[in-house]
Amino acid sequence: MMRHRMSVVFALSILVVFNTSGASARRNTPPKVAILHHAASDATSVASATGCKALSVRVVSYGIDARLDADKKAIEATETLTYHNLTGQPLQTFPFHLYLNAFQPQSTFMSEVRQSGTRGTGSEAGWDPKHYGAIEVQSLAADGVGDLTPQMQFIQPDDHNPDDHTVFQVTLPKPVPPNADITFRMTFHDQLPEVVERTGYKRDFFMVAQWFPKVGVWWHGAWNCHQFHATTEFFADFGVFDVKVTVPRNYVLGAAGDEIGSDDNPDGTRTVTYHAEDTHDFSWTASPEFTDVEDSWTGTAGPVKIHLLMSPGHLGLKGRYLQSLKGTLDYFDRWYGAYPYDRITVVDPPRGALNAGGMEYPTLITGGAAWWEPPGLRLTEVVTEHEFGHQYWYGMVATNEFEEAWLDEGINSYVEVKIMAALYGQGRSLIDLWGATADDEGEQRLSYLSTPDADPLTRFAFQFMSSAAYGDTTYGKTAAVLLTLEGIIGEETLRNALHTYFERTKFTHPTGTDFLKAVGDASGQDLSWYFNQAVSGTNVLDYEVLGIRSDRADWYRKNPPPGKKGQTLYRDTVLVHRKGDFLFPTETDIRFDDGETVREKWDGRDRWVRYTYLKRAKVISAEVDPDHKVRLDRDFFNNSQTAVAHPGATRKLEVYAVFVTQLFFQLLAWLV
Amino acid sequence: MLRAGWGLVWRRQRVLWGVYSVSLVLALFAIQPLVATLQPVLDHSLAADRLYHSFDLATFADLLSRPEFARGAVTRGPVLFGVIFLALMLLFTGGILKVYIEDRSLATGEFLGAGGEYFWRFFRLLMFLLIALAPVRLIHLGFRAWSDGLANRWAQPASSVSVRVGGTLAVLFLLMAVRLWFDMAEVLAVAEEEYAMRRSMVGGLRLTWNNFGALFRIYLLPSLLVWIGSALAFWAWVRLVPHQAVAASLVLSQGVIFLWILTRLWQRSSEVVWYQQRAPETLLQPSPLPETPIEAFLRPEVPPAEVSL
Secondary structure, rough: OOOOOOOOOOOOOOOOOOHHHHHOOOOOOOOOOOOOEEEEOOOHHHHHOOOOEEEOOEEEEEEEEEEEEEOOOEEEEEEEEEEEEEOOOOEEEEEEHHHHHOOOOOHHHHHHHHOOOOEEEEEOOOOOOOHHOOOEEEEEOOOHHHHHHHHHEEEEOOOOOOOOOEEEEEEEEEEEEEEEEEEEEEEEEEEOOOOOOOOEEEEEEEEEEEOOOOOOOEEEEEOOOOOOOOOOOOOOOOOEEEEEEEEEEOOOOEEEEEEEEEEEEOOOOOEEEEEEEEEEOOOOOOEEOOOOEEEEEEEOEEEEEEEEEOOOHOOOOOOOOHHHHHHHHHHHHHHHHOOOOEEEEEEEEOOHHHHHHEEEEOOOOEEOOOOOOOOOOHHHHHHHHHHHHHHHHHHHOOOOOOOOOHOOOOHHHHHHHHHHHHOOOOOOOOEOOOOOOEHHHHHHHHHHHHOOOOOOOOOHHHOOHHHHHHHHHHHHHHHHHHHHHHHHHOHHHHHHHHHHHHHOOEEEOOOOOHHHHHHHHHOOOOOOOHHHHHHHOOOOOOOOEEEEEEOOOOOOOOOOOOOOOOOEEEEEEEEEEOOOOOOOEEEEEEEEOOOEEEEEEOOOOOEEEEEEEEEOOEEEEEEEEEOOOOOOOOOOOHHHHHHOOHHHHHHHHHHHHHHHHHHHHHHHOOOO | OHHHHHHHHOOOOOHHHHHHHHHHHHHHHHHHHHHHHHHHHHHHOHHHHHOOOEHHHHHHHHHOOOOOOOOOOOOOOHHHHHHHHHHHHHHHHHHHHHHHHHHOOOOOOHHHHHHHHHHHHHHHHHHHHHHHHHHHHHHHHHHHHHHHHHHOOOHHHHHHHHHHHHHHHHHHHHHHHHHHHHHHHHHHHHHOOOOOOOHHHHHHHHHHHHOHHHHHHHHHHHHHHHHHHHHHHHHHHHHHHOOOOHHHHHHHHHHHHHHHHOOOOOOHHHHHHHHHHHHHHHHHHOOOOOOOOHHHHHHOOOOHHHHHO
16 A cells, blocks of 8 residues: 555544444355365465466465446445365364445544544544445355354454454354365445545445455464454455456456456346456456556566556556556566566546555556646656555565565565666656655655654554554655665665565565565675664664864964964864664764865764864864665764855755745735 | 836836835845754755755755754744735835825835825725635635535546636636725725725725726736746746756846736836826716715815815
């Protein structure tokens, strides 16, 4: 997900108490015929429907048949889920996510939004009934077991909020043995919200995401199935998706799978069948107003078909979308590994639906664009780059976004900085407009500076101090941590580390330990001193040049001769101070007026260090981190000091400020 | 009319330089807290180069996010001195109009005396102006709601953007018309030494209503000049002025401010010239103002005592 840089204001908070029974399970559905059977012991050996070898351990297999009611903004669907028990132990209880139930006033999600806001929604925004969403499982049965509807019960593993209905669990009469399969059959009903938090409708545009009951992940010896929180995203097992979507015939569809069939129905609808393998989610979008721009790109794993679903008024931006997407594909292919899927769909949300934008799903991403966007303002590009990046850091390297969001959002933000700079130029990758510039690195850093010391990167996403702290730390601080790491081990080494990490962990659920090990292996260094502070700690890094001074060596003489450059002896001192609690070895460049520059190294363990020289030259400046490698440093302005003032920047800003002030005066004087 | 107005501005250019000087001096005072905050951060820091040799927005935002700037260092001064400038313009406007109406230079004391004479009258007019702007604000909100409604209904932005642009132009037109009306009320107040501002307002409205085309042209053409001039200056600043050319930026930006003041005074002087040349005859056309003798408009050079005879 991309935190929105464009201002999108949604009126949303909790004022109206709604009946949450829409999500409650019905208990009178007759049992279905069911068979419990043993599965192949190794899912990776299961050949895919397309004849290709499976890329992932396919734990789940979903078959969904969904019909969109475009007028009621609702979906009626049936779902068949086959779960392969590869946990090595019998499983009797199964938890399921019901994400759409988050969009109800008493949910945990909405309570958290009320407390500290989330993207596009301030904490003081009122509850808007348009944002009501729900998913109701109408019946649940399991093959070989029968009707399980009465056994369904909502659980709240994170906060025990009884009104939160985003997770339910069901207990089987008898456990599913190891290496066996169980097939669940459900019917469910979705009520979509007006687009909020990545999903919903706007007019006749539908972004249907997190819309079906999804089983939790057996991970580290337990079920991992968190409630839906304001700051969390998703975590699911890899598998196969066979999904039929029925929509009005005039709708253009896009989905996270290969289209393998399309049938027109007599009732004016169309049913499109999709198949996806080695993915862990399935989302789709529909609108009668999409223009499907088709293109392709070829990488080391073969050709990739691009579907760009453009909304009205945005077609002029298609070139910018495609340039960013193809450039990003190129760099990922070159730097980190091959893109193995044969398709990527980019959804351009229409006006008013920006809250559906900036989101990632396997092989389908949503962008974000405005018709007025000038070419030097690269919002479309950065959102496209970021969301595509998630195909790697989330899509294939499927980390737990509830618990270690820095591994997907943070690594992806770092990679975003690198690729945006490679595509659009260092120092101007984000804005290059009317003489003003900004790069993505600077934007990430600003985000980090907003909340530099509240939470470690490793905190569970829903346990951060605030929504802002989550965003600032997970995205901005992680990017700054990795950019600084680049300064320690080298850009190429870190790139190799990411490549290694990707190749080792793709199509699995790695943890932070796996990532740090990959970095350690690639660099051959013990970096625990750094990771303990930067990743697991909340230490703040801030070094400053506290003072520079040149005193004549003969200062004590009553009438010393006038100082002569190159002849008079000076005692030069430079005082460097560690303001923060982050211990970091630093370098300091000290420049003298005879042209010499001395580079000093300091381990930073003490609070300060003083460099003293007896030279026939005066010190003219000192700069900590002269190569600008330590992007975690909280204050760049105090990293250097010059002996003589250089007021150029102050004068420049003064001129601007005078002008703006006089302009303001003129506007006021218009009243007279 | 505009040519005659321009001549008046040129002949009485002390007014122009005076207003510009006050604007510059007050602005310099207004930004002193900002400069005092910037100097210790930037003057001895090599990081300031990213603001001097280029204009890196991230560095600028980094600068503004420092705690020193959180206490209103950037805005407090300009707001305070903006209010002072507004008060001074209230004080000066009477004198400026008197200079233009009489087409002669006034001594400082005379100028300020004239300003003081009209200060509270124009303050009352300012209050009336704010009331008159309220419906314009409502119209603006109406257009915005209309545009938002269209944006909500249609994905295609053309209709809502058209309404938004059309609404902005309409509101701009109304703002200019209202300003023109109150400009004429002020001219009338000074020219006729009117004490009752309601009468000035009514007279100004009548003048503006009956002669809208001619008066609006007087207002619009200098406005167009200032907009085009500002756009050209911005283009030149972006394209031609190097980042570190602070002096060039200063000259260009002050040129723009000077142009704004110049054109505003040009509007004022042209309105005065128009009033002196055309108003008496136009005032004969509608029904006479209830409490103001028409003769006063017809023969302003005649002493009031003779008129009453």
